[in-house]
Amino acid sequence: MSLRILLADDEKEFVDTLAERLSLRGFAPYVVYDGISALQAATPEKPDVVVLDLFMPGLSGDEVLRRLKVLYPDLPVILLTGHEAVDDNGTNPVAQAFACLTKPLSFNVFLETLQAAVREGKECSATGGKS
């Protein structure tokens, strides 16, 4: 499966390890460490799924999310966060994201979410439906 997975997180150790674990399972994630790079990486070709840390220096996660959604309205985005503050406020980032996971991640949950996101993304593009 040649899924285009984009991982964006400023915590280098964390995201590198995550990427390695994914590649052990046969994925080929593309890793960036800040928001601008994430947008740059996503622009030429649409990724299948983006995993985004909410709090990054420079361009913050929710801003990146917003722009990604402008670019690709039905791109599934999984948000990562170190705290739960956003999860029941109903603020926009969460509403636009596919899922919101808290760190530290349970890897199995992460994998499942990833696969579900990809499936949904494919369905969306097929039907040309929701945001």
Next chain:
Amino acid sequence: MELNRTSGLDGGADLGGHMFATIKNYFAHLLEVPEAVSPARYRSLRRLMTVLMVAVSVTPLLLLSVISHVQYMRTLERELESPVYALARKSQAALELYLGERVSTVSFLAHAYTFKDLLDERTLNRVFLALKSEYQGFVDMGLVDADGQQVGYVGPYKLKGVDYAGKPWLRDTEIKGRYLSNAILGYRGYPHLVVAVHRLEENGVSWTLRVATDTLRIQQVVSTVGPEHDTDVFLVDTEGVLQTDSNLFGKALEKLPMDLPPASHETVVRRITDPKGRQLMVASCTLAGTDFMLLAVKPTEDAIRPWLALRTELLLVLCGGIALIFMVSNLLMQQLINRLQASDERRVAVFAQMEHNQKLSSIGRLAAGVAHEVNNPLAVIYEKAGLAQDLLSMGKVCGDGKDKERLCALLEGIESTVERARGITHRLLGFARRMEANRQALHIEEVISETLGFLEREAKNRGVKLEAELPPNLPEIVSDRGQLQQVFLNIVGNALDALAGGEGSTQTPQGEERFVKIRCQSQNGQMLVSVQDNGKGMSPEVLRHIFEPFYSTKKDKGTGLGMFITYGIVRKLGGEIHVQSEEGRGSTISITLPLTPPDVAVEV
């Protein structure tokens, strides 16, 4: 001298200024807004205020009373005095006139006739009869020669030939020329006055004409004016012997039973108490040309009586008024100061609560920050351990099977520890997040379980069993999660503290297992939560003060605000909180909360 005086004045002004400043400071100190609220302060404030108010009300009242009393008495005195005074003067004038006339008449006779003329009995008779017909009151006439023999006499008594030689009156007459005696009984039997005039003729014959006059006329003059004013008018001589009849003191020739006032021709009015204790108004004056003193006496009792009655009534009213002022001032001040005290206390408590809330929210923010910070490194640890496990399980690492197993176990250990740490930070974040007030429909059992989760470790350390009796189908309650959590934390925390002492033992002195039990129940649209412990309990004294701010039974720790804030939160959520306790047996705290709070709109 002058220097001293000015410096004295300055000193005085300084002293006055200093005193004023002290007083002002004292008041300012008492009236300023206090930081601490102590009952003693309010007691003294109340006392001071009451005293001030009473003083300010009563002093003018008293002053007025005293002034009116004094003025009224003065007016009354004048009212009583003037008629008596006028009467005395009138009588004085009348009597002086009368007595003067008596003496002049005799003097005229003595100068109109010679000794030889009057020696003739017929002339004497004629003169006497003429005298008597013209002037009422002359009783007899006698001619006394130089040796004191009464050589001629005309009158109703047999007095011819009486020897007056050496008698004091004769001597007085011969010396002074004229003589008016005091009232005497003499040879007659009723009061008479004797008028005597001495004549020394050019031929050297010395003789005295002696005429007696009765006192009826005098009595008449004296008696007619008096009665219409209830005044007793009478004459006394220098010895205090009555010359005329007195209504109050007896008949003529009796002694006045009291001391004479000082003699003066000018009429003087005095208040005197007679030996019988009667209050008298006495006007006195001497009669010119005589030894007599005129007294006009009016008992003041009757005149005073209405005033006394009025005075008693006024006094009663005054006392009643003062008592009323006192009571009302006291009552008012009590109410006022109580209100003030309550207000101050509430203000202090509100500030404390605000401060507490502030503290809590900053703690919340801090906790959130810390948790977030910690989560990131935790995530790294977790992923790396996961990766290591992946490498092991996918056979990317060579080595002994047993070593691999061991490594695997270690990595699992790391993972599970991280999971534990995650649980802690999640809980911490959850708690911190809910600092913001926020009403929503929630399951109270969740809140209770969460709270108990926080305190589990502590309870285990203290050997206390944490139990929860949460029936399964509890209805939802609209309330504030964060505040409920605060409340339960506080109460269960207190219960744990009550069970403190004897760390390590799991039994109370009674040998029971130490526990804290939370029960939850729904009833009539209310949610009932009770927290029971079998700790050391509370005395009735403690129970009375338990919801007061700054009241704590924990010596060092605790702000004394826990229960106060809990009470506030429960009340604001529309509920009630009750405490039951028995010393040595344990306590039960019961909270009732409405399923929907009464007034505040629900935010979802």
